[in-house]
Amino acid sequence: ELHGNRIFIPVREKDPEMLKTAVRSYPQMGERFGAAGAEYLDDPEKCFQAIPDLKTTNIRNLGNLEGALYTARDAWVDPYLMTMAYIKHARRMGVDIRTRVKVEDVIVEGGKVRGVETAAGRVKCEYVVNAAGGWASKIGEMAGLEMPVKPCRASLIKIQLKEEKEYEMGMYFDVFESMTERQGLWIRDDIVGYIAGGDHDPIGLAPSVDPDDYNEGYTYEDVMKLADKLEEFMPGFGDFEVVDGWAGIYGNVGDANWLIDSMDNPEGFVICAGFCGEGIHASAAAGLLASELILDGKIKSVKDPSQWAYNTRRFR
Numbered sequence: 117e118l119h120g121n122r123i124f125i126p127v128r129e130k131d132p133e134m135l136k137t138a139v140r141s142y143p144q145m146g147e148r149f150g151a152a153g154a155e156y157l158d159d160p161e162k163c164f165q166a167i168p169d170l171k172t173t174n175i176r177n178l179g180n181l182e183g184a185l186y187t188a189r190d191a192w193v194d195p196y197l198m199t200m201a202y203i204k205h206a207r208r209m210g211v212d213i214r215t216r217v218k219v220e221d222v223i224v225e226g227g228k229v230r231g232v233e234t235a236a237g238r239v240k241c242e243y244v245v246n247a248a249g250g251w252a253s254k255i256g257e258m259a260g261l262e263m264p265v266k267p268c269r270a271s272l273i274k275i276q277l278k279e280e281k282e283y284e285m286g287m288y289f290d291v292f293e294s295m296t297e298r299q300g301l302w303i304r305d306d307i308v309g310y311i312a313g314g315d316h317d318p319i320g321l322a323p324s325v326d327p328d329d330y331n332e333g334y335t336y337e338d339v340m341k342l343a344d345k346l347e348e349f350m351p352g353f354g355d356f357e358v359v360d361g362w363a364g365i366y367g368n369v370g371d372a373n374w375l376i377d378s379m380d381n382p383e384g385f386v387i388c389a390g391f392c393g394e395g396i397h398a399s400a401a402a403g404l405l406a407s408e409l410i411l412d413g414k415i416k417s418v419k420d421p422s423q424w425a426y427n428t429r430r431f432r
């Protein structure tokens with residue numbers, strides 16, 4: 117189920133030129149790839165019409181608002197329901213999915229993958245796909261490989277405003293500050309209230325945590341980080357109550373790009389991980405590309421494979 121929504125990505129005076137160019141060119145790019153409907157609002161007044169609360173924004177180090185990427189018709193999905201839908205469809209196609217079975221080792225013989233040892237016994241196979249998210253480095257180690265995926269904690273806070281807004285927010289995403297020195301604000305309206313990022317450090321700066329032992333709840337610090345950002349980016353949202361919150365794991369790669377590749381040694385070991393904060397919307401494409409590596413021996417959906425940016429060679 118897709119929930120209709122609009123997306124708003126602001127551009128500030130002091131954002132890097134490269135990033136401004138990327139945002140401005142997105143509407144044409146979107147059209148080229150069949151995702152029409154995005155526009156670049158080049159006038160702050162137009163931005164204020166879309167999100168009136170931006171008028172009071174007072175961002176310390178990025179200067180005034182210049183414009184924004186705006187998509188009036190976008191959508192969000194419930195990631196749990198989406199995952200369940202993938203499982204249902206895969207089972208219909210004959211895939212045997214075993215939940216709660218831990219992979220304990222990868223069996224490699226003669227430079228080739230031969231199977232996995234699991235808590236429920238050995239499974240023989242020619243290919244192992246390491247799609248273990250924030251645990252991808254641990255699975256890589258089992259095959260004698262170093263995978264540059266760092267598990268980092270990220271939290272979400274669900275809030276309700278004491279006084280409701282008369283307009284729909286959609287999704288506001290100050291994405292580019294996250295590429296500079298700290299994570300910007302992201303917030304979207306939920307069915308009731310809003311969901312906003314709590315503790316989301318920039319990809320390169322986030323500390324790693326043990327993915328088997330981290331705080332899955334939300335903390336006072338998460339809420340205070342959000343409160344600070346709301347005060348700065350969207351002061352009209354400063355008077356809120358926390359309804360709920362939770363934290364999960366980002367599988368971060370230093371350059372904030374994915375890892376979809378097959379290894380020469382051991383042969384048959386495929387990595388499909390490192391999706392940072394994008395694994396939900398990347399999932400359909402990632403699954404297709406990983407399956408091409410196995411079934412066709414190469415990425416087919418990209419016209420020029422030499423341009424394939426998501427390989428592991430960039431870290432070797």
Ligand SMILES: Cc1cc2nc3c(=O)[nH]c(=O)nc-3n(C[C@H](O)[C@H](O)[C@H](O)COP(=O)(O)OP(=O)(O)OC[C@H]3O[C@@H](n4cnc5c(N)ncnc54)[C@H](O)[C@@H]3O)c2cc1C
Nearest residue numbers: 218219248249251270271364365391392393394395396397
């Ligand atoms: C707070 C938060 C907000 C986010 N918001 C968004 C968003 O708005 N949009 C978006 O696209 N993405 C978002 N993400 C990111 C997204 O959730 C991830 O990128 C995505 O879940 C990664 O999928 P994955 O399948 O690669 O890894 P995961 O979902 O982490 O799955 C890996 C699986 O491997 C299993 N596993 C680990 N070790 C073993 C083992 N030894 N044996 C067997 N199984 C094992 C784990 O139990 C887990 O189920 C968000 C993440 C967080 C935490």
